[in-house]
Amino acid sequence: MIFDVDRVRAGYPALAEGFVHLDGAGGTQPAAPVIEAIGGAMRAAVSNRGSAHEPARRSGEIVAAARAAVADLVGGQPEGVVFGPSATALTYLVARTLAQGWGPGDEVVVSRLDHDANVRPWVQAAEAVGASVRWAGVDPATGELPVAQYRDLIGARTRLVAVTAASNATGTMPGVREIADLAHAAGAFLYADGVHATAHRPTDVAELGADFYVTSAYKWSGPHYAAVVADPAVWEPLRPVKLVPSPSQAPDRFEYGTLSFELLAGITAAVDHLAALAAPAGAGRRERLRASMAAAAEHESRLLDRLLTGLAALDGVTICPAGADRCPTVSFRVAGQAPAETARRLGEQGICVSHGDYYAVEYFAAAGLRDSGGAVRASLYHYNTEDEVDRLLAALS
Structure with missing residues (x-):
């Protein structure tokens, strides 16, 4: 088409x-459908999620639809989609949660190509527990992030590797899959910053090898809201600091406070808008998105x-x-x-x-x-x- x-x-x-x-x-x-969806969600009656009345059920449906939409966009599972106000906030959340299991002698690997939102949360989380930070450098002549250096940077004590799927400064797209394979061989997680990449290429978190993939909807025609996606099995053992009465199940336990239902309606509309850019009708949304x-x-x-x-x-x-x-x-x-x-x-x-x-x-x-x-x-x-x-x-x- x-x-x-x-x-x-x-x-x-x-x-x-x-x-x-x-x-x-x-x-x-x-996009226009995003604006209309946000306004529509704010004109209709909604309340905190529940089952006692229609406004409560309606907000739950909005959340479920948004999880399914983001999962289709990046190739994840709805049950693995966690929402938050920004990619920065979500990365801090994941960093603090994972760092509960780190200590002196453990290591994280970050890169000098990344947006600081995929650098500082990991550096600060490591410093807080006495773990070490190792740095991957950019080739100044080519602007590339050489994969070969990760063979020396990743070791038996590496707990996490953070790398961008696309540089927001230069557009460089590193070999995330190759880096992920090296991380996984050492038993480490790979956290991919997909904030810039998602808007420009078909995305599949499994193909990338990312254990966590973060994206921001306002970079792909949507509202200022973000999501981090992981396999539900990855979320399951993690226990973030949270309020006692807040949900205990994943992904809800990672989402602080009441979600922005109107912005989630906008996210679903943004994904549907992207799926209709240049794809024939009749196929499933995931296929139309690709x-x-x-x-x-x-x-x-x-x-x-x-x-x-x-x-x-x-x-x-x-x-x-x-x-x-x-x-x-x-x-x-x-x-x-x-x-x-x-x-x-x-x-x-x-x-x-x-x-x-x-x-x-x-x-x-x-x-x-x-x-x-x-x-x-x-x-x-x-x-x-x-x-x-x-x-x-x-x-x-």
Whole structure:
């Protein structure tokens, strides 16, 4: 099925304002069905989950539908989907819970490619119990995260390996499966940050080998809410700190307080929206998601090639390397200009990009760019067009 970008764009009301949104890595615009679902959930009567009356049953149905939707999106099981306010909050939750079983001599492995939300929670959890932290480095020439180094980093005392499925700074997509295999051979868990990757490729947590996979809905047309997915058997022995009367069963015991039912309704709508981007009717949602996300990835790849070719042709523009396999995200600098100034001047022309380190603290520090302002990020999404890429290139020129 052909990816019809004009039809796709019509499903995003915010695009009518005319801005060029080139920072999908920082958050995408919500799709119309998401906005409608959130409003609908807030107009209808809901209450805390229960069975005594219809509003209580309705909220339970919203939660169940959202778990099933996220499971279809990433290839997990509904019973293994845990919701929370952000990927950062959920990663802290998992880190604190897993660290209950760590002690001196144990090790965790983190990478200098990752967003700090998949670094600091593990570093701090390890420090709190006297465990050690080992660091995987980025190849400065290629922007890759070499898998070979993990053979030396992972050992008998490794308890967890944290790695991104796609860098939010450069788009680099490491070999998560190979790293997971090394972790599992040592008896360690693999925690994958899928916040950036989920929006750009068909996702299958089993194929990745991830024991935990975290994702944020606002990076794929949904609301500001997040989920971490694991096999129910992985959740079962884990006991987070919680209130005495709160649910004792998984996944509910990992979800603090009352869930945001309206945002969960929006998550289900976002997944359904993605499934309808470019897939024939009749197939199951999981199959339609894989087909639609593959078609969207092809569209984004064409835009990325156009962007990289155009940037390379501009004198004075330096592109941060990212390797051969990458999401449609590029960080760059304009010679003689602070990244904040470049972003401001583009913003004056209605072109929305990010600047700074985008919380990829370790990457920009290792690259020697953090103290001088980081870089400018152009991150494409499936609603972007060739004309928008050309507008960015013309403005930079």
